[in-house]
Amino acid sequence: MDKTKSTLLIVDDTPENIDILSSVLGQDYKIKVALNGERALAIANKVPRPDLILLDIMMPEMDGYEVCERLKSNPATRSIPVVFVTAMVEEVHEEKGLALGAVDYITKPVKPSIAKARVKTHLALAHQSRELEKKVALRTKELHDTRLEIIQRLGRAAEFKDNETGLHVIRMSYYSRFIAESFIDDEQSGWPELLFQAAPMHDIGKIGIPDKILLKKGKLDEDEWALMRQHPRFGAEIIGKHESGLLAMAYEVALAHHERWDGQGYPDGIKGEEIPLSARVVAIADVFDALTTERPYKTAWSVEAATDYIQQNAGSHFDPELVPHFVRSLPRIVDIKSKFEETACFD
Structure with a gap:
């Protein structure tokens, strides 16, 4: 036939x-x-x-x-x-x-x-x-991939101001998605993927911080720290407010990822569920990667020590409901950490 x-x-x-x-x-x-x-x-x-x-x-x-x-x-x-x-x-x-x-x-x-x-x-x-x-799907994928690449590059532009490789934005974006996938028990939801795309923009506001502050090896003085604490607001201003779901999430992540569950964070001192869920997830991913990565001013913590820190700060720094999902996601997180490991040579 x-x-x-x-x-x-x-x-x-x-x-x-x-x-x-x-x-x-x-x-x-x-x-x-x-x-x-x-x-x-x-x-x-x-x-x-x-x-x-x-x-x-x-x-x-x-x-x-x-x-x-x-x-x-x-x-x-x-x-x-x-x-x-x-x-x-x-x-x-x-x-x-x-x-x-x-x-x-x-x-x-x-x-x-x-x-x-x-x-x-x-x-x-x-x-x-x-x-x-088929043509529309192909073109949509091309636009999606291009948009994601631009966002990741912008995120890395900020990271290059205070680390050598910019791999931080890649790792913490994956960590954020893994936590979100564990928390959002819905295979049809596109929210974890949207967060994965928005997370690289979390520290874009560092572009607005002078290098003498951002690259300072010693402790920041009171005035320097006050300016550093404004980088989330700078990031939100750079991204702006948009109808686009991706950019709207990138805005809230940039603005609120340094807020704390207990209200002791910055720049606005909001607390609990006043903090957008996306920013609460990114806060865990960002801190975990910062702790476990070597920098000129610190040695890398072990995965176990960083995990203990996050668990001990559930309910103070971090959303206590999200922390167990972070722990559940650790095998995937460690795998990505290994895949995108930095080889740092600091003077």
Whole structure:
């Protein structure tokens, strides 16, 4: 059988009607048949799926309307064009079928030329639609990847001001996503991925801090520390307020990731659930990575010591509900830490 031929599924409880359509269309298309709605749904859900379904309305147990409704409610079969083939020609019946998602009607008795023309047209339209969807999906992915790359580069631009490689933003972004995935128990949610994309912008405000403060090896004096504490606000001003979900989250992460659960953080001293969830997650990821990374002014803590610190500060610095999800995510976190490990050579 020619594998390039499109496949039609003919659904009718009367074998004679199936025979008529098969004889009309069988030369140009591969034909599958079903004598009832349940069988039709089973065939439609089996890969490879039919390219178009010719569906009778008046059938026992499950009529064509219900079959069409169930096909269109299933993401796996929603895009298959459905053409009703029926003797029910009143306008109200046609309106109902089209409202359920059918693309056309063919009336019985079937005229071969009409059936061939309608099937050919709707297969061509479906093919064009699939090709357009592929192009849109490809372009959307390209835009998504470009946007993510720009955000990561901007985040690293800030990190390069006070560390050599900028790998911090990569690691802590993964840590944030792992914690979020543990906390948000919903595989369909895009929130953890959105946080992964927004997290690299958390310290973009460091661009506004003078190098003499940012790179100072000794302790900051009171005035220097007061300015350093403004970098979250600088970051929020750099990002600005936007309708975009990604930039809106990047704004709240930049502004609030140094706030503390007990209200002793900065720049606004907000506490508890007043702090956006995204910033509460990033706070844990950011501190853990800072503790476990060597810097000119400190040695790296062990994973165990850093974990103990975060657990001991649950309810004071960190959201106590999120900390167990951080602990649960440690195997994945340690794996990423190893993958993006820094080899630092400090004078």
